[in-house]
Amino acid sequence: MRNWLAVAGALVAALATIAGSAAWFERDTVGWGSAPPPRRIADDMVFVPAGVYTIGDDQARQAKLAAFRIDRHEVTNRQFADFVRATAYVTTAEREGSAWIYRGGDADWSYVRGADWRHPLGPGSDIDRAREHPVVLVSWYDANAYARWAGQRLPTEAEWEVAARGGVPPQFGTHANAAPATTNVWQGHWPQRNTLADGFFYTAPVESFAPNRIGLYDMIGNVWEWTADAYDTEQTLRVARGGSWFCSANYCAAYREGFRGKSPPDHAFNNVGFRCAISE
Numbered sequence: 048m049r050n051w052l053a054v055a056g057a058l059v060a061a062l063a064t065i066a067g068s069a070a071w072f073e074r075d076t077v078g079w080g081s082a083p084p085p086r087r088i089a090d091d092m093v094f095v096p097a098g099v100y101t102i103g104d105d106q107a108r109q110a111k112l113a114a115f116r117i118d119r120h121e122v123t124n125r126q127f128a129d130f131v132r133a134t135a136y137v138t139t140a141e142r143e144g145s146a147w148i149y150r151g152g153d154a155d156w157s158y159v160r161g162a163d164w165r166h167p168l169g170p171g172s173d174i175d176r177a178r179e180h181p182v183v184l185v186s187w188y189d190a191n192a193y194a195r196w197a198g199q200r201l202p203t204e205a206e207w208e209v210a211a212r213g214g215v216p217p218q219f220g221t222h223a224n225a226a227p228a229t230t231n232v233w234q235g236h237w238p239q240r241n242t243l244a245d246g247f248f249y250t251a252p253v254e255s256f257a258p259n260r261i262g263l264y265d266m267i268g269n270v271w272e273w274t275a276d277a278y279d280t281e282q283t284l285r286v287a288r289g290g291s292w293f294c295s296a297n298y299c300a301a302y303r304e305g306f307r308g309k310s311p312p313d314h315a316f317n318n319v320g321f322r323c324a325i326s327e
């Protein structure tokens with residue numbers, strides 16, 4: 048099973064050996080679960096004024112938007128835990144008993160029993176030291192359930208892109224394939240090498256990197272973010288945006304504002320999360 052959000056060229060998935068996986072986990076100590084210095088994360092939102100904005104990846108299109116606010120950072124494990132505590136919500140992955148995780152090596156994505164938002168690397172993993180990391184292994188339905196509880200909603204695809212661009216119109220025909228230096232993506236050639244130049248193999252605590260021009264963190268990288276919209280008229284896939292820690296230049300150069308990722312709404316991956324928006 049390919050991660051729909053990995054996009055990029057075909058690659059035959061081969062099962063990683065146990066030894067191979069172990070080696071990758073060893074190198075991961077700097078990434079998933081590393082304890083960030085204690086700091087207070089403000090869960091506020093950023094205002095985006097009404098307007099007609101130019102967006103698009105290869106081609107300009109106009110998006111007419113009403114004013115809205117969007118979360119400054121991806122929804123964290125701490126926030127999602129508050130939701131689950133208040134509602135006893137059970138996620139899609141918990142109901143199904145399995146979810147999609149990447150365990151290093153060239154096995155691509157594995158449907159792992161016991162993987163869910165509390166166990167983002169499967170059984171034996173936890174989020175004890177990852178309260179301020181983005182929640183992962185949440186389906187599109189889970190993201191919507193959280194948003195409803197919070198009195199919010201998922202941003203539309205256009206809202207997400209306008210916010211990510213932060214007022215800078217797209218420059219067409221200038222896609223840089225190289226990984227951006229100021230966000231959590233995959234540096235090096237996937238899958239053989241992750242240089243960890245950004246310090247993280249998996250997720251980073253939100254707000255670990257500089258914000259964009261309007262104060263939004265991790266719009267690009269860290270985790271893909273579900274949006275409200277269907278990918279096309281077939282309505283079977285939902286759009287996610289921004290790329291993730293899994294995106295490398297050779298496999299998934301999706302770490303840009305205009306790139307349209309897609310995934311079935313009931314799939315949960317450990318590189319996909321979300322943030323919320325609210326209409327003014």
Ligand SMILES: [Ca+2]
Pocket residue numbers: 231232233234243245246247248249292
């Ligand atoms: Ca990284």
Ligand SMILES: [Ca+2]
Pocket residue numbers: 121265266267268269270271272289290
């Ligand atoms: Ca992100």
